[in-house]
Amino acid sequence: MNLAEAIIHKNVEKHAIKAAIGFKKKEAAWKELSWKKFSEIIYKTANALKxxxxxxxxxxxxxxxxxxxxxxxxxxxxxxxxxxVPIYSTNNAEQAEYIIKDSDSKVILVGNQAQYDACLELLQKEDNQLQTIIVAKKAVWIKKEFSSFYLEDFIAKSSLKLEICKKEDEDVATLIYTSGTTGTPKGVMLTHGNFIKAFDAHFEFFKFKNFEEELSLAFLPLSHVFERSWSLLCLYGGARVYFLEDPKNIAKALEEVKPTMMCAVPRFFQKIYAGVLEKAEEGSSLKKKIFNWAREIGWQTAELKRNEQEIPFGLKIKETVAEMLVFSKIKERMGGRLWFLPCGGASLSPEVTKFFESVGIHVTVGYGLTETTATLTLFPLTHFEHGTSGKALPGVEIRIGQDDEIQARGNGIMKGYYNKPEETQKVFTEDGWFKTGDAGKIDEKGNLTITDRLKDLMKTSNGKYIAPQQIENLLTNNNFIQQIVLIAEARQFVSALIVPNFEFLQDFIKKNNIPFTNWTEVVKNEKVVHFYKEKIKELQSHLSDFEKVKKFTLMPAEFEINSGEITPTLKIKRNVVLKKYADVIEKMY
Incomplete structure (x- = not known):
């Protein structure tokens, strides 16, 4: 079945006047479209494309x-x-051109002036397939003589009726280009069946109640498989989806939209966790006692719920008090209604998931790739194990292959890489299992634990193996550390490039009367460097000696998407960073 048909038809039939999506333009209020209106605009756009x-x-x-x-x-x-063919909005003109050309895209929708200008330049070249540019916003200045149209004008005279094209499970629905943390981006072919079967597996796995009443806020890039799959899943199940155009406005949007569900990356949870702990630490001794008491009560309750055990009456009373005094305030900062948060993109420390579970927010840690339609494994609502990536979805099989590599087969596995048969062949075993490139292990209950990216595993000159993600997670859970890159390959000890959380560092230098000139000078200040030495020493005290960061350099600015140092989903491109800051790294050795 066509994925669009699977989403639209049943929801229009079941609740035509119920809201399907929400959106906000600049400072205006949030608006909604009903399923009937939503479907009509989709059909008009489809007919205009035809x-x-x-x-x-x-x-x-x-x-x-x-x-x-x-x-x-x-x-x-x-x-x-x-x-x-989705393209990250943060991609530069060169990156966008590569994807447009590689995919042979004929028509493109753009959102802002820079994106339009990049596509207009490409449109005027002889060696391209691009024929038409559609512009989402009238604020963008266009040259209509070069086959450019505002979306509103493009669909104005189109019919409201459409016979949806019939599709089989194996027919390709989308080409999603990998973010290219290592090498050239490849177009991952995902089919209509990949999506529909994956969605059905999620609903079988979670057995949601009244899913149609849920509200999701889409703030991660829709061009990434995680947010796109999750938002489509929500629409497939009849829930509302609100689209946030600028992710920098997430704090305000949470308060305005008050979502019940939302997918996010580990950094989102780490920042909230670190911020709450910092605020508790700064409070009076009484407030600290209340916070720690509430956290303990929350944890006791969460553990009983996790194991589906009855909560004693006395503990229920204490939980109510803890909710009123502490947890409700934390939840209010996130809109007040969030209860279910899928988390992917990288590993998340168990202390963070335990904290949110104590508060009453279920962070569903999962594992998957673009090539697997996002999800292979994830936390169920109960009987999950903190510190793992959960259990396999129905219709998904997981095994551990050579070099502890995680291998998978099942509903969500891609058809292959577009126009790259040799690359496709490399990532499949002879018996048809997809090789993820990640190392891991599976326990006796079927829970998957990710050890690390096989390509990221480092071997010191002393022959010791370092799994950087686990150590990097440990350190970035602290509110004074924003980003970190470990260095250890063929080195005698572990070092790191550390980007401070400048917001918290600003407070620190004020309290310690350290004059601010610029961040380049501040990160070299003896008091600041000593503070971070002590902080890192404390955070990694339980690690083995060979795993500990022995030397580090504080960076004066964050790693950026535009400079190619991180992907649009905030994963650090390790190879790019190591090459760019090779001189800085050498000085530590």
Whole structure:
């Protein structure tokens, strides 16, 4: 079945006037579209694409920030049997051009002026397939003589009726290009069946009650498989999805939208966790006692719920008091209604998941890749194990292969890499299992634990193996450390490049009367360096000696997406950083 049809038809039939999506333009209030109106705009867009010459299996790209238009264009393209090609809004012109050319995209939706200008330049080149540029916002200045249209004008005269193109499970729905942490991005071919079967597996796994009443806030990039799959899953299940255009406004949006569900990356949880602990630490001795008492009560309750055991009446009373005095305030900062938060992209420390569970917010840690339609394993609602990546979804099989590599097969595994048969062959075993490139282990209860990326495992000159992610997670859980890159490969000891959390460091230098000139000078200040030495010593006290960071350099600025140091999902491109700061690293040795 066509994924667009699976999402639209049943929801329009069941609740045509219920809200499907929400959006906000600049400072205006949040608005909603009903399922009936949402479907009509999708059909109008689909018919306009057909009118522009888009045929079945043609590629249609989206190069834009999150928006209602993004999702409408995606579903419209799939409705007519075209294949959607998402491009990260943060990609520069060169990166976008590579994807547009490699995918042979004919039509593209853009969101802002820079994206339009990049595509206009490409449109005027002779060696490209791009024929039409659609612009989501009228604030963008366009040259209409170069086959450029505002979306509103593009669909204005289109029909509201559409016969959705029939699709089989094996038909490609989208090409999602890997973010390229190592090497050239590859177009991952995911099918209509990959998505639909994965969605059905999630609903079988969680057995949600009244899912249609849930509200999800999409703030991670829709161009990434995680947010796109989650948002489509929510719509598939009849829940509302609100689209946040600027992720920097997440704190305000949480208070305004008050979502019940939302997917996020580990850094989101680490920042909240560190912020709450810092605030508790700064409070009076009475407030500290109340916080620690509430946390203990929350943990006791959470453990009983996790194991589906009855909560004694006395503990229920204490939980109510803890909720009133402490937990409700933490939840209010997140909108007050969040209870279910899928987390992916990297590992998350057990102390963080335990903290949120104590507060009454279930962080569903999962594991997967673009090539696996996001999810292979994840925490169930009960009987999960902190510190793991959960259990395999129905229809997914996991095994540990050579060099402890995690291998998988099942519903969500990609069809292959677009136009790259040799690359596709490399990532599959002879008996058809997908090789993830990650190392891990499976316990007797079926819980998967990620050891590390096989490519990231480091061997010191003393022959000791270092798994950097675990140590990096340990250190970035602290509110004074924003980003970190470990160095150990072929070295006699572990060192690190550390990006401070400048917000917290600002408070520290004020309290310690350290004059602020610029961050380059501040991170070299003796008091600041000594503070971080003591902080790191304390944080890694339980590690083996060979795993401990012996030397570090404080960086004066964050690693950036635009400079290619991190991916749009905030994963550090280790190879890029190591090469760029080679001189800084050598000085530590």
């Amino acid at each position: 009118g522009a010459g888009v045929q079945e299996n043609d590629k249609v790209a989206i190069y834009s920030d999150n928006s209602s238009e993004w999702m409408i264009f995606d579903l419209a393209a799939m409705s007519i049997g075209a294949i959607t």
